[in-house]
Every structure is written in C-alpha cells, then in structure tokens.
Amino acid sequence: MESENKIKIRVENLTKIFGPKSRIPEAQQLLEKGENKENILKKTKCGIGVSNASFTVMEGEIIVIMGLSGSGKSTLVRCLNRLIDPTEGKIFIDDEDITTLSPNELRRVRLTKLGMVFQNFALFPHRTVCQNAEYGLEIQGMAPEERRQKAFTALEQVGLKGWENHYPHNLSGGMQQRVGLARALAMDPDILLMDEAFSALDPLIRSDMQDELIGLQQQLQKTIVFISHDLDEALKLGDRIILMKDGAIVQSGTAEEILTNPATEYVARFVENVDISKVLTAxxxxxxxxxxxxxxxxxxxxxxxxxxxxxxxxxxxxxxxxxxxxxxxxxxxxxxxxxxxxxxxxxxxxxxxxxxxxxxxxxxxxxxxxxxxxxxxxxxxxxxxxxxxxxxxxxxxxxxxxxxxx
Structure with missing residues (x-):
C-alpha cells in the first residue's frame, strides 16, 4: 500500500505531557533519559500521555491504534486534530504541519479535512436525525437545502434512509452510532478519526458496525485512524496496527507481522490467544x-x-x-x-x-x-x-x- 499511495498523515516525535507547566520541562528531560512513566509522575507530578511517537498513515488506509487503558491511544488521536495540543513534535496532514497553525487555520483543516466519531454518540436529543447529521455543515455555513441533501446522502450510506425525521431517543444504540458516523461523512472529510467508536455497542451490533465500516471504506476510500482496545476488532478492520504501551509505540505493522513476529514480550502476551488461521492470508x-x-x-x-x-x-x-x-x-x-x-x-x-x-x-x-x-x-x-x-x-x-x- 505504501508504494502505491501517498502519505496522508505523518507524525514525527510526538510527545504529550500533562501536568503543571513549570514541571513539564523537567518531565521532558527525564523522559529523554529513559525514565519510566511512573517515576516521572512521582518526581514531577506530570503524566506522560504520548511518548515520542512517530508513524505515517497512507491515503485510503485504515490504521488501528490500540492498547490497554492508559496506553495513550486516545490522547494520540486527539492530538491529530489538536483537540489536545502536543507538548513536542510535528503532525503533518497533506504535508501541512498543523502544530504551527493559527486557530483560524486549524478550524479550516478541521472543517474540510477531518471528521471525528466518538465512543459516546454525542447527538443532540432535541434535533432530528437529519438535523444531527447536518450539524457540521451548518457550522460551516452551508445553505439549508444543500446541507440537508448531503445529510440525506450520508444517512443513506450508513443504512438510515427513512429515519431522517426521527429523534435520537427513537433509535437503538447502533443506529445512534450510525448517525454519528453519518454526521462525519456528510462533511466529506479526507480523514476519519474514530475513537473507540463501537466500544459502547453490544457485541452483535458492534460486529455489524464493523462490517458497515468495511463496506463504506470499499466505496469511499477514506483515510481512517481507528482507536480500539479490542484486538479482534483491530485484526478485522486494520490494514496496519499500531500497538501502544505507556504512551509509546511498541510495534506497528500488519496483523500478520505483529502476530507472527512480536517485537516485545508485552506484544507477545497481548496477542497470544489469537487464532493464527484468521490472520494469515492465501x-x-x-x-x-x-x-x-x-x-x-x-x-x-x-x-x-x-x-x-x-x-x-x-x-x-x-x-x-x-x-x-x-x-x-x-x-x-x-x-x-x-x-x-x-x-x-x-x-x-x-x-x-x-x-x-x-x-x-x-x-x-x-x-x-x-x-x-x-x-x-x-x-x-x-x-x-x-x-x-x-x-x-x-x-x-x-x-x-x-x-x-x-
């Protein structure tokens, strides 16, 4: 894939440290010296969210960032659209370093290139399904008729045609998550950031949504960064997987590369119960x-x-x-x-x-x-x-x- 497509996202030496501003430089120094996350917290009262992460995402690729709770995966994805400002490092989207952008320039990138789907559906209960789906376009200032048509198209793409005038409380959890996905798709972003998007759903509905995303990707060819703690979900969705621990990337590669050649003992333990026949290909x-x-x-x-x-x-x-x-x-x-x-x-x-x-x-x-x-x-x-x-x-x-x- 990397030889055929261009790099859509490039992350270089990204670090995010939470804590008192006056102590962050000290925490950075300790991190550079190889001090672990726990000791840095004890010495500086600062938490390491992301530690010196570097990776690329190719255009049209689904990359899954995964790890246990506290591994830094959600912090990392929120740095990609600067909902969280990184402490150090660079983030390039189409070769534009978004860490240097002014608030207005950043708003332009968010409105034109980035869509985000959260774990909690984040729907407005007083708005209809269509009004929720067109919300981002309304913020852009698009004319009502045009944004309504785009919302209708996005809702049809996620299988909600006929539900446009219903309210969120009329919908199941899986349907509500489809509205959240339609809201992101309506803006026609190049990149979808999906933070534990299916984690709150029941297993059967979750599997259906995974299949839905795979089907949509075959049609739309978006660049997708998907956050998950579920290895089976990562294996099903990801063209490549990035595995994190304590804020650092411990291994990245295809599912087969990670399962058959784990880089560390932690990775080996993480993947030890996977059925290898489901990962190997013809x-x-x-x-x-x-x-x-x-x-x-x-x-x-x-x-x-x-x-x-x-x-x-x-x-x-x-x-x-x-x-x-x-x-x-x-x-x-x-x-x-x-x-x-x-x-x-x-x-x-x-x-x-x-x-x-x-x-x-x-x-x-x-x-x-x-x-x-x-x-x-x-x-x-x-x-x-x-x-x-x-x-x-x-x-x-x-x-x-x-x-x-x-």
Whole structure:
C-alpha cells in the first residue's frame, strides 16, 4: 500500500505531557533519559500521555491504534486534530504541519479535512436525525437545502434512509452510532478519526458496525485512524496496527507481522490467544508453481512431463496474456497422449475454484477439503501461487510455533 499511495498523515516525535507547566520541562528531560512513566509522575507530578511517537498513515488506509487503558491511544488521536495540543513534535496532514497553525487555520483543516466519531454518540436529543447529521455543515455555513441533501446522502450510506425525521431517543444504540458516523461523512472529510467508536455497542451490533465500516471504506476510500482496545476488532478492520504501551509505540505493522513476529514480550502476551488461521492470508501460505502449460506451445505429453517433474497430478493452463484459463489432470493428459492427441483445450477443465491473495487462511481449509486439485491464488486473473493442503498446514504450524516461542 505504501508504494502505491501517498502519505496522508505523518507524525514525527510526538510527545504529550500533562501536568503543571513549570514541571513539564523537567518531565521532558527525564523522559529523554529513559525514565519510566511512573517515576516521572512521582518526581514531577506530570503524566506522560504520548511518548515520542512517530508513524505515517497512507491515503485510503485504515490504521488501528490500540492498547490497554492508559496506553495513550486516545490522547494520540486527539492530538491529530489538536483537540489536545502536543507538548513536542510535528503532525503533518497533506504535508501541512498543523502544530504551527493559527486557530483560524486549524478550524479550516478541521472543517474540510477531518471528521471525528466518538465512543459516546454525542447527538443532540432535541434535533432530528437529519438535523444531527447536518450539524457540521451548518457550522460551516452551508445553505439549508444543500446541507440537508448531503445529510440525506450520508444517512443513506450508513443504512438510515427513512429515519431522517426521527429523534435520537427513537433509535437503538447502533443506529445512534450510525448517525454519528453519518454526521462525519456528510462533511466529506479526507480523514476519519474514530475513537473507540463501537466500544459502547453490544457485541452483535458492534460486529455489524464493523462490517458497515468495511463496506463504506470499499466505496469511499477514506483515510481512517481507528482507536480500539479490542484486538479482534483491530485484526478485522486494520490494514496496519499500531500497538501502544505507556504512551509509546511498541510495534506497528500488519496483523500478520505483529502476530507472527512480536517485537516485545508485552506484544507477545497481548496477542497470544489469537487464532493464527484468521490472520494469515492465501498469499502468506501459497507456494509458487514451478511450471504451467500453454495450449499454444504445449500438448498433453508436455503437460504430463511437467506434472511428473513437479510431483503434482494436475497442472494449470494459461493463455498468451498469462490469464489462467483452466487445468489439466494427469489422467486426462495420459489418456490423450496415448490417443495421439496434441490439443490441451479438448482435455482442459475450464471450471475451477480460485481465491485472491487476501483470502483468510481460515477460509481456505474447507475449500481445500472439497477440491481434488491445488487451490490457485489469482490476482487479476493471473497466477500468484497455489495452495496445497501440506503447505497450508505447514504454514499454520510454523507460524503457531513462532508465536508460541516469541
């Protein structure tokens, strides 16, 4: 993702210290010397909210910042729109350092680029659903008819069409959170900051909202910074995960990178109970086929020789553009060769199951149980690799051991 998209948010050496202004410089010095959070609090009466955090968020990416209570994740996200002013460091949005902006300039960035969805729904009880959804546009000074239309569109996007004239007390918790999300979407921000947005919801409603967000992201391609303390939620939503402890970032990476190669003992303990099969993908467990057949240059005998050499009883077939168009079995190739046939098309099986590189490994197990051939992994119709039962089980076993030994 990082090679394809531009950097939307860049955070450099961000620190936030809470406490008496006169003691903050002393706390900073102790922090730079490597003193821990507890000792700094005892010596200076200052609390470390964020400690020297640096990371980037790519355009169109969902990044989940997570950690236990007190880890600094909510402080960090509030620094991104300067609801909390950082003590030190820089925050760039589209290469503009927002830590240097005047109040008016900051207001412009908040109104045009940033939307925020909080854990508590923060709806006005005396306003209708539509009036709540259009509130940010009203603050912008948009004309009533235009802002109402944008609010209607946003409400439809989150599945609340028909509820525009109801009041918050008529809605369930999940529906109220959808209004909060619609209010942010109505402003069409580049970036959504979501602070524990689904934490107050019941588990089933929470899962539905996660699915809703994934669906919306596929349509809208926003840049999303999502705060969570729930590892399963982070694994489901995040393109990348940032894990925090005591205000500091202890590891960042994809779910697979963190689960299979935890950087510290704390991270290993944090992720120890995760089902590895739900995190690994087809791309991470596939193997590269050593040979494929092409009808333009290969016949049954060539296909059979490839299969014998590779130790498989099937071989996949591609056309001139390297698009996979079918597979040929060893039995079919052998019988065709004995008959003297030279055409692969006549013996090729055109219907076959395939998966994409991002298919979760957990979904591969039942597929492999039902097919008699290696499972091809295709991207835009071209072969990325194949999955056989042995390679899948070996990968799951190896990753599981790596996680246990971390």
């Amino acid at each position: 791309e991470s467990v596939m193997i590269k086929p050593k040979a494929m057949a092409s009808p333009e240059v290969h016949g049954p005998k060539s296909a059979l020789r490839f299969m014998q050499k590779e130790g498989f009883s099937q071989i996949f077939v591609h056309d001139k553009k390297k698009q996979v168009i079918g597979l040929v079995s060893a039995d079919a190739a052998s019988e065709a060769a004995q008959r003297g046939e030279k055409d692969l098309f006549s013996i090729m099986q055109k219907d076959f199951i395939h998966v994409t590189p991002d298919t979760p490994a957990a979904d591969l197990i039942p597929i492999l149980a039902d097919i008699p051939y290696p499972l091809p992994v295709l991207e835009n119709g071209k072969m990325k690799g194949i999955i056989i039962r042995g390679s899948l089980l070996a990968a799951l076993s190896e990753r599981g051991r790596s996680s246990d030994n971390a």
